[in-house]
Amino acid sequence: DSGVTQTPKHLITATGQRVTLRCSPRSGDLSVYWYQQSLDQGLQFLIQYYNGEERAKGNILERFSAQQFPDLHSELNLSSLELGDSALYFCASSVMGLSSEQYFGPGTRLTVT
């Protein structure tokens, strides 16, 4: 158990809908990262927050947004969903930035039908 929690574990929704994925980092970790894993693209970095502020952005679509709250939990919002958004979404946390070890949550499997 990494200490990082993600909810829900599974999510099935229809095209055009909006969903929110939630992540709680390990106690004491200030950085939260979001990653997408799909069969064709593999693992891709989406976005990083550090202590409530956006720190880095990767291949995140404009339809996707994220935030980190004062209690350090984070939410990833996916809107106008398309079939291609079906993937595993992982959250990870670390004490600091990229030079710190990252601890991964169990992931949320999103299926868009």
Next chain:
Amino acid sequence: KNEVEQSPQNLTAQEGEFITINCSYSVGISALHWLQQHPGGGIVSLFMLSSGKKKHGRLIATINIQEKHSSLHITASHPRDSAVYICAVGGGGADGLTFGKGTHLIIQP
């Protein structure tokens, strides 16, 4: 943009064999991560390296910064080592981690 290449893509070995998985990258980095992903999907961080060598139990990871290359070794392999092993690099001007495509390892009893 950093390009991360892993080899081999697939590896099947017998229990007890010494396993080596390689990772090379194109741009200087601040750290390299080795991750393990089991069929259930969960990802576990095995090592984070910025230089030299690290060892945890039967796992050893090395990195050569000059050659931009890292290896993950598994000694006395066991069927429970069967998983996908993923190399990821951070830094080098990129935001976030850049991942290799992974090595699918199967250890047969």
